[in-house]
Amino acid sequence: MNPILIKSETKDLTFSRIDWDDATYRTTYDRPIESLILSIKTIGLQQLPVLQKKAQGRFCIVTGNRRLRSLQKIGRNPVSCKIVTNGIKENDLFLFNFHDNCVRGFNSVEKSFIVKKMAFFIEERELIQRYLPLLDLPPKKEIFDRFLRISEMSPIYWPALIQGRLFPETIESVIREFLPLAHLIFALFIFFRWGFQKQKEFLTELKEICIRRSEKPKKILSTSTIMILLQQPTWTPQQKGQAFRKFFRNCRYPALTDTEKTFEAMISPLNLDQRTRINPPPFFEGGHYDLAVHFSSSKELKESLEKIIKVLEEGKLNGLP
Known part of the structure; x- marks a missing residue:
């Protein structure tokens, strides 16, 4: 140099x-x-x-x-x-x-417009190999592309990126996959106060539902169910976010949702104490259920097990999904 x-x-x-x-x-x-x-x-x-x-x-x-x-x-x-x-x-x-x-050092917003400006006068390979490490970024093409996309984001969302309410990886995914809806999706992420994992899972679910239904993401995000839950006057942003995710989960796994409802319909009437839980296998695959009992004395353990034995003797766990 x-x-x-x-x-x-x-x-x-x-x-x-x-x-x-x-x-x-x-x-x-x-x-x-x-x-x-x-x-x-x-x-x-x-x-x-x-x-x-x-x-x-x-x-x-x-x-x-x-x-x-x-x-x-x-x-x-x-x-x-x-x-x-x-x-x-x-x-x-x-x-x-x-x-x-x-x-x-530079924050994520600064890195994005530095990469964008450098891309105008520095050859891509040199920028990746020489300058990304100086930005504390891995010298990889996908990282270069990611921060170029972040530079396309509206400045109104820069504070959310600095504050850790939006993330470089999910911003890139939104701009790449759902650019016409970027404002809406970013606003939802901020409003629901979702962390990185929830944002990532939502984008995966939205993309998969669009493919399965052969529908545009705009149509899915503007359904009456979503509009109703967003307008609930007494719900907190977190409650609306939970309902939002539940709706998308139902859309993505309709058969799984039906199985969950069947399972809950069998377990709820058993009146087990709060220390006892029957957990289904992941996605109800494999057929192996877990029984968890939390106790602080032998008396509590005995009481919980007696209730389980009674449920078994009455056949109320027969036919678990």
Whole structure:
């Protein structure tokens, strides 16, 4: 990798001359400045921001956005900055910003638009092998594709990705498989407060149901049953999420659901104590049921077993599904 040599001159600038909306070189998203403000107040500014001159006497930020915002918050105006000389390639300035911030690491949103910007001027193989590891990502084609897709996500969902309410893997799946419904699905994930596993399972179920029924996902997600459960006024988001998953499970495994209902219809009337459970085999396959008894004394164990023996003698477990 060739060194990136940036020539500059130091100059005092007022904040009014900075184009804050120009994100050409920006690699930072959703990073607080409170600790940086304290640092600057305590030991001063140790590294000057770097800017590039634009038309009409304006300047765009090459690196140091947070430093400038901190100085603005403190009330320093004008501020000393390094102004890069004319003729430096835009690609080199972006890489300068990248390496300047690389040591602190990047969040998932930052990684996505760094990959997107680099893809315009760096050959794919080099980007994967050289730059993904610097982003703390495995140097794999599927990871490169994933973060390119994440960059297509609406910015309104960036906070949810930072907060761990959306996940790179499920975002990629939604954009790849259900792009026209991305807004709806992301909103449901956030509303239901589902973790990664539940999001992943839902997408698998939705895709399988679409294939089985030969129906569009939009039709499935707009059924009257779903609309009714989403509008339940007294249900919490978690309760609605549970009902939502149950509906999809019924759609995906109709035969299994019928078997579960048969099993529950046999077990519920037995009036076993709360310490005793009869568990069916996974997906009711294999025919091996489990009996679990929790007890804290021999008396409790005896009482539970006596109830089980009575149920067996009366034949109430005959014909388990």
